[in-house]
Amino acid sequence: MSLRKWIYAFEEGDASMKPLLGGKGANLADMTRAGLPVPPGFTITTDACRAFYEKGEKLPDGLPEQLRTAVAELERRTGRAFGGIDRPLLVSVRSGAVTSMPGMMDTILNVGLNDETVEGLAAETGNPRFARDCYRRLIEMFGNVVFGVDARAFERVKEETKSRYRARGDVDLPEDGLKELAQRYRALILEKTGRDFPQNAHEQLLLAVEAVFRSWNNPRAIVYRKAHRIPDDQGTAVNIQAMVFGNLGDDSGTGVVFTRDPSTGLRALFGEYLPNAQGEDVVAGIRTPMPIARLKTDFPDVYAQLVRLAEQLERRYRDMQDVEFTVERGRLYLLQTRSGKRTARAAVRIAADLVREGLISKEEALMRIEPSHLDGLLHRSIDENGPLDVVAEGLPASPGAASGRIAFDADTAVERSKTGEPVLLVRPETTPDDIHGVIAAEGVLTTRGGMTSHAAVVARGMGKPCVCGCESVRIDERERVLVAGGRIFREGDWLSIDGSTGRVIAGRVSLKEPELSEELELLLSWADEVKRLSVRANADTPEDAARARRFGAEGIGLCRTEHMFLSPERLPVVRSMILDEGKRREEALARLLELQQSDFEAIFEAMDGLPVTVRLLDPPLHEFLPDLETLLLRRQRLDFTADGADGADAEPEREELDRLIRAVRQHRESNPMLGLRGCRLGVVRPDIYEMQVRAIFRAAKACSARGVDVRPEIMVPLVGIPGELRFFREMIDRIAGEELGESRGRPPYRVGTMIEVPRAALVADAIAEYADFFSFGTNDLTQMTFGFSRDDAENKFLGAYLERGLLTDNPFQTLDADGVGRLVRFAVERGKAVRPDLKTSICGEHGGDPNSIRFCHNAGLDAVSCSPYRVPLARVAAAQAAIEAGRKVETKS
Numbered sequence: 001m002s003l004r005k006w007i008y009a010f011e012e013g014d015a016s017m018k019p020l021l022g023g024k025g026a027n028l029a030d031m032t033r034a035g036l037p038v039p040p041g042f043t044i045t046t047d048a049c050r051a052f053y054e055k056g057e058k059l060p061d062g063l064p065e066q067l068r069t070a071v072a073e074l075e076r077r078t079g080r081a082f083g084g085i086d087r088p089l090l091v092s093v094r095s096g097a098v099t100s101m102p103g104m105m106d107t108i109l110n111v112g113l114n115d116e117t118v119e120g121l122a123a124e125t126g127n128p129r130f131a132r133d134c135y136r137r138l139i140e141m142f143g144n145v146v147f148g149v150d151a152r153a154f155e156r157v158k159e160e161t162k163s164r165y166r167a168r169g170d171v172d173l174p175e176d177g178l179k180e181l182a183q184r185y186r187a188l189i190l191e192k193t194g195r196d197f198p199q200n201a202h203e204q205l206l207l208a209v210e211a212v213f214r215s216w217n218n219p220r221a222i223v224y225r226k227a228h229r230i231p232d233d234q235g236t237a238v239n240i241q242a243m244v245f246g247n248l249g250d251d252s253g254t255g256v257v258f259t260r261d262p263s264t265g266l267r268a269l270f271g272e273y274l275p276n277a278q279g280e281d282v283v284a285g286i287r288t289p290m291p292i293a294r295l296k297t298d299f300p301d302v303y304a305q306l307v308r309l310a311e312q313l314e315r316r317y318r319d320m321q322d323v324e325f326t327v328e329r330g331r332l333y334l335l336q337t338r339s340g341k342r343t344a345r346a347a348v349r350i351a352a353d354l355v356r357e358g359l360i361s362k363e364e365a366l367m368r369i370e371p372s373h374l375d376g377l378l379h380r381s382i383d384e385n386g387p388l389d390v391v392a393e394g395l396p397a398s399p400g401a402a403s404g405r406i407a408f409d410a411d412t413a414v415e416r417s418k419t420g421e422p423v424l425l426v427r428p429e430t431t432p433d434d435i436h437g438v439i440a441a442e443g444v445l446t447t448r449g450g451m452t453s454h455a456a457v458v459a460r461g462m463g464k465p466c467v468c469g470c471e472s473v474r475i476d477e478r479e480r481v482l483v484a485g486g487r488i489f490r491e492g493d494w495l496s497i498d499g500s501t502g503r504v505i506a507g508r509v510s511l512k513e514p515e516l517s518e519e520l521e522l523l524l525s526w527a528d529e530v531k532r533l534s535v536r537a538n539a540d541t542p543e544d545a546a547r548a549r550r551f552g553a554e555g556i557g558l559c560r561t562e563h564m565f566l567s568p569e570r571l572p573v574v575r576s577m578i579l580d581e582g583k584r585r586e587e588a589l590a591r592l593l594e595l596q597q598s599d600f601e602a603i604f605e606a607m608d609g610l611p612v613t614v615r616l617l618d619p620p621l622h623e624f625l626p627d628l629e630t631l632l633l634r635r636q637r638l639d640f641t642a643d644g645a646d647g648a649d650a651e652p653e654r655e656e657l658d659r660l661i662r663a664v665r666q667h668r669e670s671n672p673m674l675g676l677r678g679c680r681l682g683v684v685r686p687d688i689y690e691m692q693v694r695a696i697f698r699a700a701k702a703c704s705a706r707g708v709d710v711r712p713e714i715m716v717p718l719v720g721i722p723g724e725l726r727f728f729r730e731m732i733d734r735i736a737g738e739e740l741g742e743s744r745g746r747p748p749y750r751v752g753t754m755i756e757v758p759r760a761a762l763v764a765d766a767i768a769e770y771a772d773f774f775s776f777g778t779n780d781l782t783q784m785t786f787g788f789s790r791d792d793a794e795n796k797f798l799g800a801y802l803e804r805g806l807l808t809d810n811p812f813q814t815l816d817a818d819g820v821g822r823l824v825r826f827a828v829e830r831g832k833a834v835r836p837d838l839k840t841s842i843c844g845e846h847g848g849d850p851n852s853i854r855f856c857h858n859a860g861l862d863a864v865s866c867s868p869y870r871v872p873l874a875r876v877a878a879a880q881a882a883i884e885a886g887r888k889v890e891t892k893s
Helices: 015-033 046-054 063-078 117-125 128-145 151-164 175-193 201-217 219-228 279-283 293-298 300-317 344-356 362-367 371-377 410-417 432-440 454-462 518-530 542-550 561-565 571-579 582-606 628-641 644-649 651-667 679-684 686-705 722-740 758-762 764-768 778-786 790-803 820-834 850-858 868-892
Strands: 007-009 041-044 091-097 107-111 236-242 253-258 270-275 321-328 331-339 390-393 395-398 401-407 423-427 443-446 466-468 474-476 481-484 487-490 494-498 503-506 534-538 556-560 611-615 711-716 750-755 773-776 839-842 863-866
Touching: 007 015, 007 063, 015 041, 015 046, 015 091, 015 236, 015 300, 015 331, 041 063, 046 201, 046 236, 063 201, 063 236, 091 201, 107 128, 107 201, 117 128, 128 151, 128 175, 128 201, 151 175, 201 219, 201 236, 219 432, 253 293, 270 293, 270 321, 293 300, 300 321, 300 331, 344 362, 344 371, 344 518, 362 518, 362 868, 371 850, 371 868, 395 454, 401 410, 401 443, 410 423, 410 432, 423 432, 423 494, 432 454, 443 454, 443 494, 454 466, 466 494, 518 868, 534 542, 534 868, 542 582, 542 868, 556 561, 556 863, 561 582, 571 582, 571 651, 582 611, 582 686, 611 750, 628 651, 679 686, 679 722, 686 711, 686 722, 711 722, 711 773, 722 750, 722 764, 750 758, 750 764, 758 764, 758 778, 758 820, 764 773, 764 820, 773 820, 778 790, 778 820, 820 839, 839 850, 850 863, 850 868, 863 868
Parallel strands: 401 423, 423 443, 443 466, 534 556, 534 863, 556 611, 611 711, 711 750, 750 773, 773 839, 839 863
Antiparallel strands: 007 041, 041 236, 091 107, 091 236, 253 270, 253 321, 321 331, 390 503, 395 466, 401 494, 474 481, 481 487, 494 503
16 A cells, blocks of 8 residues: 655645645745745645644654655755755744644744854855854754744853843854854753754754654644634644755845735735845744845845745745845845735725735625724724823834723733723743734834844734834833833823824824725725625614715614613713603603614714614613612711711611612512513513603604604514514504604614514514514623523633533634524524514624624625614625625535
8 A cells, every 4th residue: 555645845845735735835835836936845745744643743644754855856866965064955844724823833944053064064155153043043942932932042052142242133143153152052951851953963853853743732723723714624734845055155135025005905015034044033023123224225136136036936825025135245045925915995996906906806806805804994093182101112013093001911912901901011032932912902012123023923913003123112021011212101101102103102092993995985885796694783872873884784783772771971861761760750751762763863874864763771770879888888878977867868768778778679670681671671661661661653654754764673582472572562552653653754674673582583473473583682692592601611611611612702702503593493483484674683692793694694694784984894794695695606606
């Protein structure tokens, strides 16, 4: 039986083999076939990675032998010897997953150096310092990646050595210093692990491959995959490539270039390079690099070639490319290319421009937009009208502005964010191990690193503001303080950053809301051409309604009237409605009728010509009443302080407190979520719902008289029994006749219900007899179907369920298609069987989640409703769902 093929030379692969060779390997193969200046090499497949884990983290059978054969072929092609003293062959060992995961997995450079080959490299190049620098880099990387020695331990040894030799930077260490550093690194590895750095080149290579495979499951990679929904079983390929050297001297260098600006999308080369450096120096943020334009001055011929190659790559891959390159003694090499991470703003502009340039279709442009990143596109900016205390300036690495409390490490950022307060992650530079802190933070500030550093790339990919390379800021990690502008900021102090300008600002700043760009408007118009789902907004105020309309909402899918009752001015009136009887209660209801009519008129005017779905009062009445413990404490203090004449004066207050305490106790419930709320409240106290319905119709009538096109939809919450909706349908139709009459100019209205209890879904056919529409309240439907209290679940056990793989997603963020989704499908089918023109939608938070929107499209719903700020996201996600469904139909046919 022949052994499985685990390794492909670059010449054997092509771009279509991405699932097997990973994104980087497939592109290297494609670039090699296209004749681009790529150093030779080969790729170990993702199949080998999966087999590695299946065998208990052991290389699969046949791989070591195939690896020796591949290295021998590489020796033949380069005329070099792996492990040889004369013309030694050195290789890089890099990860390369199918889905780009920048910086999340490990890389080892200069593999093949040892005590003998380093002398051969020194003799061949005539540059002993260069050879020693490569050797110390290998030992440092190998010790950290393969043997697991903390990178900070190597950093401490390096700083001590630099201090002894009075070297300001790594490049200032002399040959003797580098030789000493390599010896000290080896001693450190032996001390920490009991193992010596291996001298056999083939042993180094096998250990390096194993380490890169293991890095697929390191903590930062796992966190990144969860954040970006990358499958755990995808695995990583390993790319082994002949080394070219950017650290050979002043005629060499390394860099990263984007074919367009990843922050703005502008069509111009964007990137950085470092002279006399290796590639990791740029992305790790160890040294602040130079802008790519400097390359034009230092190496004009190389720059011109890079411009030509960048254009060739972009046209070949029909997307903005992120290219790593090395210049070795004036000769340009491309080490990799991949579709570049970009901000949402840049993604929109690039997609629109590529359509205009004829490289991609409108549908392709829409499919390239990450819907969740559109949240980031609506970046807030700093209100320049207020005072700004600018204490430093760095590089504007990722646009948008953020204020937060300073956290000096990723773990602290995560812990502080759990309290609900915004956090700003402040680091000398971030590393892939900081990924959980970047996710938790509002923004990132680093004192080192450039526009293509880890912090910049990851923040841009997540749509978070970032300022990098802020060298005037000094961080004392031991004392946990930051010094900027001659002032000291401690952990927990407020600090702000402007990722669009690079400014660092003391304190908390006022932020302005964003507007839609011309390119986004164009892209959204394309989305509207292909999407089937209508996108509405959840809005409770005229301001939210106007904002939703500006962002392209096609109506209001959920107006929560209880939110209108909570202002300090209205709360006493609401409490009177709940607590009083007789005339006082009638007066409270009359006053609320006036207020509600005014509310609805303002919203109807804002949504002129578009439907507005008003949900009648939903929460338990006790939520409008004071806290019992607070009332009891006030009563206790009153008894303690009141005596004599003062006691008599306090009697009215005492009586009022006693009345409130009795009322709160009377309305207390063991489980308020399942108690007197929603339509049950309307059954027990129908005058509350009657007041709201009259307010809706009076507002509709008044607006219609002013020429406003009013389309009210009245939603009855929490229905689970068909008779409940029949009861309210009769009430609503009766009041409509009383308030609107039967005139021809009467505004049309619709009546429906929110399906949020499982029983409603199960008897949807009976409920549909009285409904014009169903709106699925998926927040409560999820709670009741799972039997989870959302707050308790997310605070106490849901994290463990996700970590153990019992759930793949948080069901309160992404709709549970197998359980809750099955109820939704069942209710839609049963409801439409009775009433074919029944309109169906969801209005929970899931209405703004791309995966949930895809479910809604496939389940045959008519609309989704989400927060105003997520309307653009939902429009793109709905278009993508339609495109995907169309492609599946084409594939089947």
